[in-house]
Amino acid sequence: MGKTNGKLLLGVFALIILVLGGTALAKGGFYLGKHEGDTLHLLQMVFRMAEGDWPHLDFVTPIGVLAVAPIAWLVSLGLGVGHAILWSQVIVALVALPAIWWVARSRFTGIWAYAFGAVVLILILALVHGETTRATSISMHYNRWAWAAAFLAIATAILPARVENRVADGAVIGAAMAVLFLTKATYILAFFPPVLVALIGRHAWRTIASGVITGLVVMVALTVAAGTPVVWLAYLRDLMIVAASETRPQPGHPFNVVVGAPAYMAGSIALLLSVIWLRQAGRKLEGLVLLILVPGFFYVTFQNFGNDPQWLPLLGLILVMLLPAAGLRNGMGWDMRQVMTTTAVAAFAFGLPSLINLTYSPFRHLTEKPEEYTALIPGSGIHEDIRTFGLRAHRLDAKVALGGPDTVYAKYYDPEFREGEVIDWKGETLPVCVTEVGMVAWFQTMADTLNETVDTEGKTAFVADILNGYWLFGAFEPLEGNAPWYYGGLTGLAQADYVVVPVCPQSLLVRNTILEELKEEGPEMTEVARNAQFILYALER
Template sequence: MHEGDAIHLADIVLRTARGEWPHIDFMTPLGVLSIAPIAAFIPLGFGVGHAILLAQILVAVLVAPFAIRAAATRLRGGLVYAFVGYVLILCLALVHGGDTSTASISMHYNRWAWAVSYVILLQVLIAPRDPLHQGVEGLSLGLGLAALALIKVTYFVAFAPVIAVALIARRWWRAMLVAIVTGLAVALILTLLAGPAFWLAYLSDLITVATSSVREEPGDKFTEVLGGTGYLAVNMALVGVVILVRKAGHMTEGMLLLLLYVPFAYVVYQNYGNDPQWIVLTLICLFTLWPQGGDQRFFGLKLAQWALVVAGVLGGSGYASVHNLVMSPVRHLTLPAKGMRPLLGLESQHDLLANRNRMVALRANVPIDGPEWEVASLAADAEEAKSEAEKKTILPGGEVLADCSLQGGFTTWLAAAASDLERNGYAGKAVVAADLYGAFWLYGDLAPVRGAAPWYYGKVSGLAQADYLLVPLCPVSGTARHAFLDDMEKQGWTATEVLRTPLYILMETTAMVNAGNAKDAK
């Protein structure tokens, strides 16, 4: 599932394995630690498929000691095993969550970030039974927060303020100091490895994505996740946990869970599928802080009875996702390879397989509301006509391209375009696509474009380093093609057609020098 995302992942992994740095050599909002564990296995001779599995095991091994210590010092009995087991499942699963059973590794960084978040949030949500070892706690928190910032910064932005409030509320001053020093030490090491420009480039990529008009929301709107009907039951259950633990005398813990309401919603909103992965952590906190109110009643029920109701709502809301995550490695192990084919076209990368029918079947979406169709514009007015005209995709020479977008068959399209480029004498050339992605080098004798974004987020990059620009006649994303060409024109680029096929138009680009309005042909 999500083979387009898997192609994008393979692109950034293989480019990183070649020695390129994310943000510096190519644009991506993903942190370096979402890529490095996989890329580390490529030079050892593993294909992308095996490298992904080995990276998952590596991440689980690295996270396990911190998860075990956090659970052993704060939880009891079966809750220790439940917490550690679920953290490891988040590291090792082969689906992003949800209730769709098809394997998908393209959102692995969300699972890894949740695994790290579980550990550091448990550390501040539940106080340890024995005297606190603030040095060790601070080291774990500092490493965890640094990992979040370098996997997917969404988690760091969401959870760091709550962790800071927790440390202040509990007066764990030394732990806070150690966490800050640890985080700065990680930043210093990365600066020595990648150079100071890394941080500015990372910030620039994040700003580009945050302000992009191309990047669609990964699911429901933030307001819907915060308080919409689809999330009402699980969100009210979280509020119920807050009330119950505070009535049980755990005032700090209840306050911190309440402060996590918006951060939880924000992370869920930012993740594809809007999967509320915080449910298991909240349940573990509820069971650990279970109210023993005796005969105390709240709206007619004892506190322990309310706790059962809340636990039932949380368990029912999260069961499908948890079951899917737990079973995904088992399903993958027993999945027959019949009817599958390699996702990538490189000879050394034949160990990542995808469903043949989904990859081969090329289908296109073509709108039928244009002026050439009788059904078009029955109630159109001048303002609407103007708006529609502005959406047209126009080549540098003024030609208007027909609206079209692919629906599946992305591998076939990339392989066909790469093969066609080779046949027409462009082997070894660096070709950038005016599309959502265009990793032609993964499917033929072509070069990756240094500086280009493996996934287009709304900022033209790589044109100066590319030999040619390829404009698909039916792109993966018509919105991306339109935005790419529009932004290219605004930046002062022009282009000349050198080849036209039924699949694409190949163009040679030229940068305009503003000072003298002269052309600087590459």
């Protein structure tokens, strides 16, 4: 690709950032359509980091520091969190732009260079995690950012260079791998082995050296910023907590469903066939690397909420760039160029609904009606620029068990039907009830009632629920060593002043799991208050 095309490529990518990022920002705030709980989880991390806390050192999370740092930095500069979220995506896109440009220019030709860069930028700048549901959401933004980094590393490693610069290749791969590790470690576990195999297979020793140096520079910089190398041990500890979690080992379908269910099977078959086609087309190394990528693609999809196979567009682009010359046939007489083209078209078709949803999410966001939205965190001043749909915020619905041994449905009751839902706690059976919608009203009312019940100023609470977010709504302070989103264990309990047991929690499974652990290894607790919303216990410190 010549210099003029390189400039045009850069110009088109800059225009994509301007259009998608500018459209998102033009709304004047961030308007959520779903995933309020996930957003409150993110905001806990953002606000704590903006005040100087570090993930893994000050609170438990399997999410890496780079997933939150851009947003937290902007908040620390005085930006409202809604604007900070939107601007962070633009900043990430601009930082990634040189790498996107280089990979598109050096690995792709013609329209495909523009297509590759556009897909990566869409992943960074979208306002939904994927799938086909239209409602906007910032939930799992780090999955999109990690896919973007993975696309850069995989394309650089698996595709032959059309413009040679192994130092630049290594810098892109090393930076991308560091980003994966510091954003969501699942991705580096899945994609480091095939990338390394591809580089070794090409004898790209200079690329490997450049990648190692780049990765080490990033790691050293982060260690210096954290002020201690202990941050790495803390990160590994957090990852082990999640790996051992019984409440959320994965957030979606079982692995066999992600691979073989009707919604996924066609894409899985296309991926497996692509390995065969590459080998039969004489692309032995590329076929081997794609074979190693197969379990990685499946595993990351399995680990991500929604189980969205975001790798499908990348698969199509790889096949297009590795098309053999016309006339090459396999042992069955099939024209391999035609076969691979057909498979690439299928991969694009299977991935297109999700990609379209990602692409026009900023435009949907722009058309939302502000009068239908309310502040996600009422009374937070500048941070009221993050809004959520009023009905979802204030309409309180819950799922409650009607059947039981003491009901008119007693003859149909079977304890096995309620396994894990019924719990005896301190001599009483707690209600089988879980809150399903109305999270803002629920949290604000809980926080207000806690403030009326005890003096929460300067105090902390361990919450027997999936989210410990009362402090966002004015009750208690952030709990040192706790997890904003519950993954397992009693992390932070030793530093807490109180334990809050919701009567109708956000997650029945998590509440009951925590209470079972408290039965076994919890400290002595004294009940100090109870009402229809919660039971409150004081801890001896």
